[in-house]
Amino acid sequence: xxxxxxxxxxxxxxxxxxxxxxxxxxxxxxxxxxxxxxxxxxxxxxxxxxxxxxxxxxxxxxxxxxxxxxxxxxxxxxxxxxxxxxxxxxxxxxxxxxxxxxxxxxxxxxxxxxxxxxxxxxxxxxxxxxxxxxxxxxxxxxxxxxxxxxxxxxxxxxxxxxxxxxxxxxxxxxxxxxxxxxxxxxxxxxxxxxxxxxxxxxxxxxxxxxxxxxxxxxxxxxxxxxxxxxxxxxxxxxxxxxxxxx
Numbered sequence: 001x002x003x004x005x006x007x008x009x010x011x012x013x014x015x016x017x018x019x020x021x022x023x024x025x026x027x028x029x030x031x032x033x034x035x036x037x038x039x040x041x042x043x044x045x046x047x048x049x050x051x052x053x054x055x056x057x058x059x060x061x062x063x064x065x066x067x068x069x070x071x072x073x074x075x076x077x078x079x080x081x082x083x084x085x086x087x088x089x090x091x092x093x094x095x096x097x098x099x100x101x102x103x104x105x106x107x108x109x110x111x112x113x114x115x116x117x118x119x120x121x122x123x124x125x126x127x128x129x130x131x132x133x134x135x136x137x138x139x140x141x142x143x144x145x146x147x148x149x150x151x152x153x154x155x156x157x158x159x160x161x162x163x164x165x166x167x168x169x170x171x172x173x174x175x176x177x178x179x180x181x182x183x184x185x186x187x188x189x190x191x192x193x194x195x196x197x198x199x200x201x202x203x204x205x206x207x208x209x210x211x212x213x214x215x216x217x218x219x220x221x222x223x224x225x226x227x228x229x230x231x232x233x234x235x236x237x238x239x240x241x242x243x244x245x246x
Contacts, residue, residue: 023055027106031114033061034121034184039110049097052105054113059090061117065184066124075120079112092116125184132180132213133165135233143240144168153177155204157197164194168240174205176243181210181224188220195227207243211236 019026024044031039039058044051058079062072076087085108086093092112094105140149153167155177168176177198179191195208210224213233224230231239 024051024053026055029106029110031110033057033114033117034065034186035061037061039113041106041109041113043102043106046095047097049095050099050102050105051093051095052102052109053088053091053093054109056090058092058113058116058120062120062124065121066128068120068124071123072116072120075116075123078119079116082115083108083112085109085112121184122186125182125187128182128184128214129180129187132182132211132233135213136166136178136180136211136236139233139236139240140166140168143237144244155198155206156201157194158200159197162194162197170207171244174207176207176209178209178211179228181212181216183212183214183216183220185220188216188224192223192227195224199227209239 017028021042024042027041027043029039029041033039040055042053042055058076059072062075076090076092079085080087080092083092083094086095092109094109096102096105137149137151148169150167150169151165153164154161155164155167155175156162164177165180166178168178170176177195179194181187181191191210195210198204198206198208208228209231210228211231211233216224216230221230
């Protein structure tokens with residue numbers, strides 16, 4: 001068996017780079033933001049020790065996914081407390097007096113920065129999906145018989161059980177499964193997994209709709225189209241009426 005260490009070192013070589021910048025010495029870490037961009041940590045000499053910070057990276061990353069300053073601030077504060085860091089100008093910051101603690105400080109700031117951004121984006125995505133689900137439910141109640149609607153409907157897939165936001169029993173006995181999809185990779189991937197696991201069950205007849213009210217990336221559209229129809233919120237009522245007439 002060949003030794004993979006050389007390949008691993010080559011793959012991770014980019015993370016060993018330290019670049020001097022106006023914000024301090026920049027270290028690219030293995031931690032990732034929700035966009036999959038790596039977390040950069042900046043180190044500057046401070047007195048007899050070092051000041052380590054994320055350059056506001058967590059706040060910027062979260063801001064690109066949803067402009068909720070209060071939520072972002074809460075997530076930064078939570079991670080700062082967890083990792084015993086300070087917050088200065090939206091940057092997660094650590095100060096250490098000895099080089100012996102520098103590595104730990106860099107890792108703490110990087111992990112806290114990634115965690116804060118992920119937590120903020122997850123909350124935003126959940127809130128976006130909740131609003132969308134309310135809209136979908138209103139349209140369902142206005143369009144199809146209430147007795148045909150199920151909320152948080154569980155279906156056994158090929159590998160495990162999946163919960164769908166809504167299910168509608170069609171006149172021919174088939175089941176329409178609907179999921180609200182937010183424009184974020186976590187939302188898209190989770191809905192893709194659920195839909196794809198149902199496709200492979202030959203004994204369950206389903207139509208599958210991924211409903212959205214915000215633009216989806218072309219890559220996300222391409223992925224979801226493999227397992228479901230993509231239905232804009234404004235087209236949901238018309239689509240339901242056509243389906244029920246079939």
